[in-house]
Amino acid sequence: MNERAKFSSKLGLILASAGSAVGLGNVWRFPTEVGENGGAAFILIYILCVIVLGLSVMTSEFLIGRHTHANTFDAYKQLAPRSGWVFQGFLGVFTAWFILCYYCVVTGWTLKYLVDALTGSIGSITDSAAYFQAFTSSPWLPLAFMAVTLVMTHWVIVRGVQDGIEKYSKILMPVLLLIIAVPVICSFSMPGSKEGLRFLLRPDFSKINSDVILSAMGQAFFSLSLAMGCLCTYASYFGDDAKLMKTAGSVAAIDTTVAVMSGFIIFPAVFSVSEVAPDAGPGLVFITLPNVFQMAFSSVPWLGWIFSVMFYLLLLLAALTSMISIHEPVTAFLHEHYHLRRSTAAVIVTAVAMLFGVLCSLSFGVLNHVRPLMDMTFFDFFDFISAKIFLPVGGIIISLFVGWKLDRSLVIEEITNHGTLHIPVWLVRAYLFILKWIAPLAIGLIFINELALL
Numbered sequence: 001m002n003e004r005a006k007f008s009s010k011l012g013l014i015l016a017s018a019g020s021a022v023g024l025g026n027v028w029r030f031p032t033e034v035g036e037n038g039g040a041a042f043i044l045i046y047i048l049c050v051i052v053l054g055l056s057v058m059t060s061e062f063l064i065g066r067h068t069h070a071n072t073f074d075a076y077k078q079l080a081p082r083s084g085w086v087f088q089g090f091l092g093v094f095t096a097w098f099i100l101c102y103y104c105v106v107t108g109w110t111l112k113y114l115v116d117a118l119t120g121s122i123g124s125i126t127d128s129a130a131y132f133q134a135f136t137s138s139p140w141l142p143l144a145f146m147a148v149t150l151v152m153t154h155w156v157i158v159r160g161v162q163d164g165i166e167k168y169s170k171i172l173m174p175v176l177l178l179i180i181a182v183p184v185i186c187s188f189s190m191p192g193s194k195e196g197l198r199f200l201l202r203p204d205f206s207k208i209n210s211d212v213i214l215s216a217m218g219q220a221f222f223s224l225s226l227a228m229g230c231l232c233t234y235a236s237y238f239g240d241d242a243k244l245m246k247t248a249g250s251v252a253a254i255d256t257t258v259a260v261m262s263g264f265i266i267f268p269a270v271f272s273v274s275e276v277a278p279d280a281g282p283g284l285v286f287i288t289l290p291n292v293f294q295m296a297f298s299s300v301p302w303l304g305w306i307f308s309v310m311f312y313l314l315l316l317l318a319a320l321t322s323m324i325s326i327h328e329p330v331t332a333f334l335h336e337h338y339h340l341r342r343s344t345a346a347v348i349v350t351a352v353a354m355l356f357g358v359l360c361s362l363s364f365g366v367l368n369h370v371r372p373l374m375d376m377t378f379f380d381f382f383d384f385i386s387a388k389i390f391l392p393v394g395g396i397i398i399s400l401f402v403g404w405k406l407d408r409s410l411v412i413e414e415i416t417n418h419g420t421l422h423i424p425v426w427l428v429r430a431y432l433f434i435l436k437w438i439a440p441l442a443i444g445l446i447f448i449n450e451l452a453l454l
């Protein structure tokens with residue numbers, strides 16, 4: 001077998017994995033959830049979920065990928081040949097493909113809003129809800145922007161692991177981490193922003209109920225890119241000296257920092273425009289924020305310009321590095337499992353995503369009346385099936401697989417890099433206990449809760 005691709009440096013592998021984790025989930029979904037679930041108390045629970053569940057499941061995915069150095073499907077096949085566990089490998093790959101089909105639609109919107117911010121036209125939108133509605137329901141424009149984001153992703157993927165994923169993560173992620181400070185400062189400088197800070201910093205524990213906890217857990221899984229082939233595939237490119245638990249810690253820390261910073265961008269600004277509520281839902285960044293930008297434009301035009309450009313650039317960079325990581329598991333699977341050329345595999349993945357992406361995008365307009373399942377549009381259907389059904393199922397299977405099925409000595413060999421790293425015994429015990437009991441139960445609850453909401 002010829003040499004398999006590998007990340008060339010530790011920084012590269014951390015930035016690539018962080019690129020996967022930091023995405024629309026942080027800048028778009030997290031503030032929405034915080035707004036709807038009562039602010040600071042939600043954030044605290046979220047952080048707890050990341051530390052207890054997120055880190056364990058992430059380490060497990062790393063372990064499976066790094067041990068087998070194979071795409072997700074073949075990884076499970078190698079570890080548990082001819083058993084039902086192979087299903088998880090398959091599920092991971094397909095979940096990724098499903099997510100790509102609607103993620104590219106929202107990434108396309110982000111690109112459109114970045115263009116509007118660059119030209120300054122965002123400052124003159126009078127009714128941002130109507131503007132958003134008109135744009136997303138128009139047939140061609142969203143498709144064009146979606147196609148551009150898929151082509152950009154494709155362009156990186158065909159360049160391979162080192163010259164594509166790693167190289168671009170090393171450029172895009174530091175840029176993202178640098179520019180995030182700009183919109184934070186702009187947001188703080190808006191009049192009346194203190195109210196938003198209070199919302200983010202002062203926990204109101206009376207708001208916490210089981211729904212809030214379950215939402216926090218679901219959000220942690222989505223934001224950390226867990227439970228599908230993503231991080232497992234990236235870890236198959238890790239070198240033998242990568243420290244799995246430590247890498248999981250760094251990735252989770254970067255991801256959570258960006259999520260909280262996004263809260264610091266959005267809420268002070270939103271509270272400063274008093275007529276908009278913090279629980280405005282998914283429209284927050286495409287409807288509520290443009291209102292904020294108009295206000296900034298009308299008082300200090302250059303501030304409005306910088307604020308809006310930096311914000312949508314941040315969102316776009318975050319979304320693109322995640323799209324790359326969602327594309328890769330599928331490409332790696334087709335390339336390695338069916339022995340297709342990498343470029344051919346990538347073309348198939350992009351083309352299929354484009355096809356279904358068109359359906360998802362049009363479901364905001366001309367295809368709105370087509371409801372494949374339970375009165376959901378195509379977009380909602382793809383989101384529901386992947387994020388609400390496949391992800392929790394995958395999370396449970398991964399925890400059970402590493403907790404119960406895998407040889408304990410193999411698990412310990414991997415997390416200690418064959419005994420060369422010292423990991424305290426209590427940590428190993430806690431890790432295994434979480435995988436065996438806590439994670440399957442907790443994720444099972446999210447799952448049942450999602451189903452009950454139907």
Ligand code: TRP
Nearest residue numbers: 021023024025026222223225226
């Ligand atoms: N974590 C990314 C975000 O926050 C999205 C993402 C990438 C993802 N890969 C994933 C979500 C795998 C679930 C599973 O936007």
